[in-house]
Amino acid sequence: MSKIKTAFFCQNCGTQAPKWMGKCNACGEWNTFIEEVIQREVKGQPGSPTRDPRTVIPTRISEVTFRLETRINTHDQELNRVLGGGLVPGSLTLIGGEPGIGKSTLMLQVALKCSDQKILYITGEESDQQIRMRAERLGFTHENCFILTETNTQSIFRHLESLAPGIVIVDSIQTLQTDLIDSSAGSVSQIKECAAEMQKYSKLTNTPVFLIGHITKDGSLAGPKILEHMVDTVLQFEGDRNYGYRLLRSLKNRFGSTSELGIYDMNDAGLREVSNPSEILLSQRDEAVSGIAISAMIEGQRPMLIETQALVSSAVYGTPQRSTTGFDARRLNMLLAVLEKRSGFRLGHKDVFLNIAGGIKVDDPAIDLAVVAAVLSSNQDIAIDSNTCFAAEVGLSGEIRPINRVEQRISEANKLGFERIFISRYNTKGLESKRFTIQIIPVGKIEEMYGKLFP
Ligand code: TYD
Ligand code: MG
Numbered sequence: 001m002s003k004i005k006t007a008f009f010c011q012n013c014g015t016q017a018p019k020w021m022g023k024c025n026a027c028g029e030w031n032t033f034i035e036e037v038i039q040r041e042v043k044g045q046p047g048s049p050t051r052d053p054r055t056v057i058p059t060r061i062s063e064v065t066f067r068l069e070t071r072i073n074t075h076d077q078e079l080n081r082v083l084g085g086g087l088v089p090g091s092l093t094l095i096g097g098e099p100g101i102g103k104s105t106l107m108l109q110v111a112l113k114c115s116d117q118k119i120l121y122i123t124g125e126e127s128d129q130q131i132r133m134r135a136e137r138l139g140f141t142h143e144n145c146f147i148l149t150e151t152n153t154q155s156i157f158r159h160l161e162s163l164a165p166g167i168v169i170v171d172s173i174q175t176l177q178t179d180l181i182d183s184s185a186g187s188v189s190q191i192k193e194c195a196a197e198m199q200k201y202s203k204l205t206n207t208p209v210f211l212i213g214h215i216t217k218d219g220s221l222a223g224p225k226i227l228e229h230m231v232d233t234v235l236q237f238e239g240d241r242n243y244g245y246r247l248l249r250s251l252k253n254r255f256g257s258t259s260e261l262g263i264y265d266m267n268d269a270g271l272r273e274v275s276n277p278s279e280i281l282l283s284q285r286d287e288a289v290s291g292i293a294i295s296a297m298i299e300g301q302r303p304m305l306i307e308t309q310a311l312v313s314s315a316v317y318g319t320p321q322r323s324t325t326g327f328d329a330r331r332l333n334m335l336l337a338v339l340e341k342r343s344g345f346r347l348g349h350k351d352v353f354l355n356i357a358g359g360i361k362v363d364d365p366a367i368d369l370a371v372v373a374a375v376l377s378s379n380q381d382i383a384i385d386s387n388t389c390f391a392a393e394v395g396l397s398g399e400i401r402p403i404n405r406v407e408q409r410i411s412e413a414n415k416l417g418f419e420r421i422f423i424s425r426y427n428t429k430g431l432e433s434k435r436f437t438i439q440i441i442p443v444g445k446i447e448e449m450y451g452k453l454f455p
Contacts, residue, residue: 005037005038006035006036006037006038007035007036007038007189008020008021008033008034008035008036009033009034009036009187009188009189010024010026010027010029010032010033010188011032011033011034011187011188012024012027012029012032013026013027013029013032013226014188014192014226015027017033020033020035021033034187034188036181036183036187036188036189037181037182037183037189038181038182038183038189069088069255070089071083071085071086071087071088072086072087072088072089072117072166072167072208073086073087073114073116074086074087074110074113074114075110075113075114076109076110076113076273077273077275078248078262078263078264078273078274078275079106079110079248079262081260081262081300081301081302082235082248082249082250082260082261082262083233083235083250083253083255083256084250084253084255084256084257084260085256087167087208088208088232088255089206089207089208090202090203090205090206090207090208091202091208091209091232091233091254091255092195092198092199092202092203092208092209092211092230092231092232092233093208093209093210093211093231093232093233093234093235094173094210094211094212094213094227094228094231094233094234094235095107095210095211095212095213095235095236095237096213096214096215096234096235096236096237097214097215097236097237097238098214098215098238099214101237101238101239101246102237102239102246102264102266102271103171103172103212103237104123104125104126104134104171104212105134105138105266105270105271106237106246106248106264106271107121107169107171107210107212108121108131108134108135108138108169109138109270109271110167110169110210111145111167111169112135112138112140112141112142112145113140114144114145114166114167115142115143115144116144117144117165117166117167118144118146118163118164118165118166118167119144119145119146119165119166119167119168119169120146120147120148120159120160120163120165120167120168120169121145121146121147121148121169121171122148122149122150122156122168122169122170122171123147123148123149123171123175124149124150124151124171124172124175124176124185125171125172125175126149126171127149128147128149131147132147137268137269137270138269138270139269139270146163146165151175151176151177151185152176152177152178152179153176153177153178153179153194153197153198154178154179156176157197157201160201160205164205165207166207167207167208167209167210168198168201168202168207168208168209168210169209169210169212170198170209170210170211170212171212172211172212172213172214173191173194173195173198173211173212173213173227174186174191174213174214176190176191176194177190177194178190178193178194178197180193181193188226191226191227192226192227192230195211195227195230195231196230198211199230199231211227211231213227228251228252231252232252232253232254232255233250233252233253233254233255234250234251234252234253235248235249235250235251236248236249236250236251239266244265244266244267245263245264245265245266245274245280245358246263246264246265246266246271247261247262247263247264247360248261248262248263248264249261249262257300257301259299259300259301260299260300260301260302261277261299261300261302263277263280265280277299277302277304278304278305278306278412278416280358282294282305282306282307282357288383288384288385288386289383290377290378290380290381290382290383290384291309291310291311291312291374291375291377291378292307292308292309292310292374292377292383292384292386293307293308293310293370293371293373293374293377293384293388293389293390294306294307294308294370294386294388294389294390294418295307295308295366295367295369295370295371295389295390295391296366296389296390296391296409296410296412296413296421297362297364297366297367297391297409298364298366298404298405298408298409299364303405303408303409303411303412304412305389305412305413305416305418306356306357306358306360306362306367307356307357307358308327308354308355308356308357308367308370308371308373308374309354309355309356309357309374310352310353310354310355310371310374310375310377310378311351311352311353311354311378312347312350312351312352312353312375312378312379313350313351314349314350314351315349315350315351316351320348320349320350320351320352321351321352321353322336322351322352322353323352323353323354324353324354324355325354325355325356325359326355326356326359326360326361326362327354327356327361327362327367327371328363331368332352332354332371334396335368335371335372335375335394336352336375338372338394338395338396338397338398338446339372339375339376339398339446341398342397342398342446343398343445343446343447343450345376345379347375347379350379352375354371354374354375364403365393365403366391366392366393366403366409368392368393368394369390369391369392369393369394369400369422369449370389370390370391372394372446372449373390373422373449373453376450376453376454377453377454380454382454384453385419385420387417387418387419387420388418388419388420388421388422388453389413389418389420389421389422390421390422390423391403391406391409391410391413391421391422391423392422392423392424392427392443393424394446398445398446398447399444399445400424400425400443400444400445400446400448400449401424401426402423402424402426402427403423403424403427406423406427406431407431407432409421410423410431410436410438410440411435411436413438414436414437414438418438419438419439420438420439420440420441421438421439421440421441422441422443422449422452422453423440423441423442423443424442424443424444425442425443425444426444427442428440428442
């Protein structure tokens with residue numbers, strides 16, 4: 001009998017060490033090392049796909065057979081866009097998110113919508129009755145959707161071989177267990193090995209595989225972090241419990257851009273795709289309130305209008321407070337300094353609070369002008385007309401700078417019924433303003449905008 005081999009693994013980042021350590025050298029976390037058995041058979045792995053290394057030889061890149069990339073439609077427009085235009089055959093996608101955020105719901109919904117594909121939904125978290133109940137709640141079903149309640153990868157691969165599904169969904173990677181490794185499900189070495197087996201399967205059979213992975217608030221559960229480099233795409237499903245909607249972001253994508261954002265609305269009958277994000281990002285208000293400015297932003301490829309709220313009040317304590325939600329606090333400080341120094345607005349002794357509506361985080365610089373307008377509106381206590389929006393960056397000398405894809409932003413604002421949009425004077429070159437019914441107001445300096453905004 002061979003000797004049992006063990007090693008210590010950081011449960012946070014997956015670093016392997018021969019002995020226990022208090023602090024992980026790689027990620028700096030304390031008390032994360034746990035001993036795990038790493039007994040591994042080398043040959044004759046039952047069930048798992050293996051490839052004879054002799055059949056693979058180095059090939060010139062020009063001689064590799066080139067197939068036009070085809071994408072599988074997931075029948076979920078938000079997911080399709082975040083994936084970069086659909087699902088790539090043979091890709092491995094990880095969907096991470098906190099427990100209860102709606103990962104299982106999203107994936108089951110995809111499984112139930114793709115009636116043109118044979119889909120296998122493997123679950124180690126719920127029973128088939130529970131899945132059926134959820135499917136009833138979602139309200140649609142089809143003949144090609146199969147459920148498998150199994151956690152052992154060897155027997156999963158046997159089923160995969162006989163069923164040969166078009167798409168595989170694993171809920172969740174933390175529940176899988178392979179016979180090749182002797183530690184408990186959910187440990188770092190199990191997660192790594194199971195993901196490697198799924199990866200091998202997806203590449204050999206050209207089947208797209210979704211892996212669901214949990215992360216807890218403090219990131220203490222092993223999983224998504226160690227898997228990030230193994231998979232092709234990492235999607236993060238997130239949301240605020242206070243709001244009904246959920247955001248699907250891509251953190252890594254070998255087949256598309258990572259700046260795309262998918263938005264869903266969680267209701268009684270599952271997740272509804274929100275194709276017009278402005279509808280939830282603009283708060284409904286009847287009376288005009290000061291301190292609110294709308295910005296025409298672009299997330300990924302998609303323009304959206306988003307509300308910026310500012311509150312400026314006299315500081316009660318000696319040091320004024322500056323606090324932001326969804327916006328970089330240093331950027332706010334910079335904009336306040338520009339307002340003070342370049343444009344002569346006295347804000348140094350004022351508390352400034354800034355909030356981007358809807359819990360969205362923004363890093364598009366085009367929001368600057370809306371932030372400045374909201375701050376000035378709150379400071380003067382004059383409301384900005386609700387049919388006005390903004391799209392420009394603000395520079396250190398108080399100049400209003402051009403931004404990219406201004407036409408797309410203007411046309412979105414136009415579509416949503418806005419009547420005026422402030423943009424940078426340098427953005428007007430080649431702009432066909434006659435195409436739009438919205439009034440375009442080019443400005444070059446903050447004072448100029450101020451004069452036109454509050455005449
Ligand atoms: P779930 O998909 O089980 O989360 P995860 O797999 O990420 O742990 O989602 C659970 C939550 O979603 C739960 O709090 C109830 C809510 N939900 C709805 O609001 N509507 C629905 O139709 C469904 C199926 C779930
Ligand atoms: Mg779940």
